[in-house]
Amino acid sequence: MNETQFDFGMVGLGVMGRNLLLNMADNDFAVIGLDLDPQKAAALETEAAAGKPVKGTTSAEEFVASLRKPRALMLLVPAGNPVDAVIASLLPLLEPGDIVVDGGNSYFPDTDRRVKTLADAGIHFFGMGISGGEKGARFGPSMMPGGNREAYERLRPIFEACAAKVNGEPCVSYLGNGSAGNYVKMVHNGIEYGIMQLLAEAYDLLKRGAGFSDDELEATFQGWNQTELQSFLVEITGEILAKKDDVTGQRLVSVISDRARSKGTGKWTSQNAMDLQVPIPTIDMAVLMRDMSKYKEERVEAAKLLPNNSLQAASVDKQQLAEQLRNAFYFAMITAYAQGMAQLRMASQAYNYGLELQEVAKIWRGGCIIRAVCLEDFRQAYEKNADLPNLLLDPKIGGDLLNRLGDMRTVLKTAIDKGIPMPGFMASLSYFDGYRSETLPTNLIQAQRDYFGAHTYERIDQEGIFHTQW
Structure with a gap:
């Protein structure tokens, strides 16, 4: 091969980078990978299908030099300083017009900084979220690129070929300016946090609150995935509950520690939502409960001193509860998506991204961790009204929630009676009830602020700003 033959390059040949590059090669693009580890560089060529133009190098x-111009290359290295270090090492070798794509979970202000820095050298920088894990990378991920629109045309044929497909449509699209891609992936991860927390709470209510057996739990979640709840996260929950531990013979999930870890993207979503003054309580609660899980020793002590005697409350009709919980979970899941999409809308305005939420919903339908059949409903809602402020205002989606509202309340009453914490479900219901309240009690808060701090208030019957000598 001559030195200008490769269509795309990848820096970082770990599992994700190697699989994505092999995916591109399977779609007939000539690719080259760079890694300082000779074994990883060699593994790329070894794993490539026969006859495919794939090269690994250190x-x-x-x-x-082997990339055709304008060069297009991606970094799949840990977020933070490693990204800056790789950019610094490559920059002297690049030329104006070249394109560098960061495929990691970088914090969006870092992406904005890198866009500006590389633009000064005439180089286009893209932040691109990638979702789907190692299997998705190999056979079709969802990809969320943001950067220069014209430069994206160099990337588009490659990305569209290797992305997941839904109804023949690739799960990748140009999203917007600057850090739009990383921002959309951050909110994707926040929604992911929310849905995972909701699934954990549903599992807890069925197991501890209703005494479901392992077989009943497995059957319940696998059954849910045959309904309007069909989604990747519900699907894998059923598979996880079926898995037996090779050591003990018990269900594997029962021997896994309840101390949850996180990489920070959920926290970033919550922090930035507060900066934008966008309420996302379901996602916030998911972040907080992962924090709560880390206080294991204190929780063990509290369980002794503050025993939950409510678990012995009257037994429940298992079949009825499972059906009510299915509807309640759908309700809560939809509100988690609605909160995330509302945040994207506000962020697009604040950061001049130019996001089209129909495109976001479309590329999330396949390949990504939060893919679900309900995303087609979201796509259609935004197709009808591109300026829809909140998914709850779509007549079909809002109507679906109203039809399930009674079961949502019943499930939470059961959880309260049993002493089972379901903060994600409660936050979802409070969000719904708050959003549809024409009047909220924050008039009292405004009066309190004026009383102790002379912060002033507005009136409903007169224009202007007022202060009272209380």
């Missing part, structure tokens, strides 16, 4: 000079 030489940055060879890597850059």
Whole structure:
């Protein structure tokens, strides 16, 4: 191969980088990968299908020189300083017009900084969220690129070929300016946090609150995935509950520690939503409950001193509860998506992204962790009204929630009676009830602020700003 033959390059040949590059090769693009580890560079060529133009190298000079111009290359390295270090090492070898894509979970202000820095050198920088894990990377992920629209045309044929497909449509689309891609992936991860927390709470209510057996739990979640709840996260929950531990013979989930870990993207979503003054309580609660899980020793002590005697409350009709919970979970899941989409709408205005939420819903329908059949409903809602402020205002989606509202309340009453914490479900219901309240009690808060701090208030019967000598 001559030195200008490769269509795309990848820096970082770990599982994700290698699989995505092999995916591109399977779609007949010539690809080259760079990694300082000779074994990873060699593994790329070993795993490539016979006859495919794939090369691995440990030489940055060879890597850059082998890419056709304008060069297009992606970094799949840990977020933070490693990204800046790789950029610094490659920058002297690049030329104006070249394109660098960061495929990691970078914090969006870092992406904005890198866009500006590389633009000064005439190089286009893209932040692109990738969802779907290692299997998705190999056979079709959802990809969320943001950057220069014209430069994206160099990337588009490659990304569309290797992305997941739904109804023949690729799960990738140009999203917007600057850090739009990383921002959309951040909110994707926040929604992911929310749905995972809701599934955990549903599992807890059925197991501890209703005494479901392992077989009943497995059957319930697998059954849910055959309904309007069909989604990747519900699907894998059923598979997880079916898995037996090779050591103990018990269900594996029962021997896994309840201390949850996180990489920060959920926290970033919550923090930035507060900056934008967008309420996302379901996602916030998911972040907080992961924090709560870390206080294991204190929780063990509290369980002794503050025993939950409510678990012995009257037994429940298992079949009825499972059906009510299915409707309640759908209700809560939809509100989690609605909160995330509302945040994207506000962020697009604040950061000049130019997001089209129909495109976001479309590329989330396949490949990504939060893919679900309900995303087609969201796509259609935004197709009808691109300026829809909140998914709850779509007549079909809002009507679906109203039809399930009674079961949502019944499930939460059961949880309260049993002493089972369901903060994600409660936050979802409070969000719904708050959003549809024409009047909220914050008039009292405004009066309180004026009383102790002379912060002033507005009136409903007169224009202007007022203060009272209380």
